Amino acid sequence: MTPDQYCQERASASGSSFYYSFLFLPPPRRRAITALYAYCREVDDAVDETTDSAVAGAKLDWWRTEIDRLFAGAPQHPVTRALQPHLEDYGITRERLLQVLEGMRMDLVQNRFLDFPALARYCHLVAGVVGEMAAGIFGVTDERTYGYARNLGQALQLVNIIRDVGEDARRGRIYLPIDDMQRYGVKAADILACRYTDGFVPLMEHQADRARAAFAQALAELPAADVRAQRTGLIMGAIYASLLDELARDGFQVLHQHVSLTPLRKLAIAWRTWVFGPPARMGQRPVAAPGT
Numbered sequence: 001m002t003p004d005q006y007c008q009e010r011a012s013a014s015g016s017s018f019y020y021s022f023l024f025l026p027p028p029r030r031r032a033i034t035a036l037y038a039y040c041r042e043v044d045d046a047v048d049e050t051t052d053s054a055v056a057g058a059k060l061d062w063w064r065t066e067i068d069r070l071f072a073g074a075p076q077h078p079v080t081r082a083l084q085p086h087l088e089d090y091g092i093t094r095e096r097l098l099q100v101l102e103g104m105r106m107d108l109v110q111n112r113f114l115d116f117p118a119l120a121r122y123c124h125l126v127a128g129v130v131g132e133m134a135a136g137i138f139g140v141t142d143e144r145t146y147g148y149a150r151n152l153g154q155a156l157q158l159v160n161i162i163r164d165v166g167e168d169a170r171r172g173r174i175y176l177p178i179d180d181m182q183r184y185g186v187k188a189a190d191i192l193a194c195r196y197t198d199g200f201v202p203l204m205e206h207q208a209d210r211a212r213a214a215f216a217q218a219l220a221e222l223p224a225a226d227v228r229a230q231r232t233g234l235i236m237g238a239i240y241a242s243l244l245d246e247l248a249r250d251g252f253q254v255l256h257q258h259v260s261l262t263p264l265r266k267l268a269i270a271w272r273t274w275v276f277g278p279p280a281r282m283g284q285r286p287v288a289a290p291g292t
Helices: 003-014 017-022 027-048 053-071 078-090 094-109 116-138 144-163 165-169 178-183 188-192 200-221 231-249 263-276
Strands: none
Touching: 003 017, 003 027, 003 078, 017 027, 017 231, 017 263, 027 053, 027 078, 027 094, 027 116, 053 078, 053 094, 078 116, 094 116, 116 144, 116 231, 144 165, 144 200, 144 231, 165 188, 178 188, 178 200, 200 231, 231 263
């Protein structure tokens, strides 16, 4: 199996929404973004699939050394070997790859966030930085596009957090800001017990509004000259915005179930966005059905 084949299997096996956005890219850019995605999956799994924090920390240490080897021209892992040919062409830097590791390491030392600025810092490291690298792969002619990419990454991560509240709680983690929970009268014990309380839905609506604001800010910052090149990122945004709408329509029943879009729906959203651009309502609250 070649390094590119390894990354392709890693991406397709995950069932991620990101995989559907890669399908429309020309081969060199598709190989680069697939390798970057595989890197993110590897370092995320190093934390999420390891119950011993010391072991997880050792794995992240290994990846830090592997990044050094990558930029010294001697990578060992299939993912870094797949990334190597694309570093210079697409501006994938050592600093940004290490920032992603820093974000993953935060999961080992804290499982609560005092306020939204603290959570936003985490989102930047694990998603905003990835957005910057992805934007470089897709094609950038205007530096403002990196601001768009950071905001889009934050929006995607906030949707992930909303969707995965129950799953994260079962790992002992809560990514909802403590001051927001206090504002809506939601206790950590209730979330960890996957118990819905009166303030839970308003709390989640507040988080959803933050995600929508990040989507809207991303679109506002994307220069017209780079819209076509950034269609792959816009596909990711459209899929995640649709998922957020689905979560809202379902009343944010995320403590006991995992809500997702079907592969066919993701593919349909990807095709429409590639051909026609992002949905006009991306970043807005969903329209209520007649009679509701």
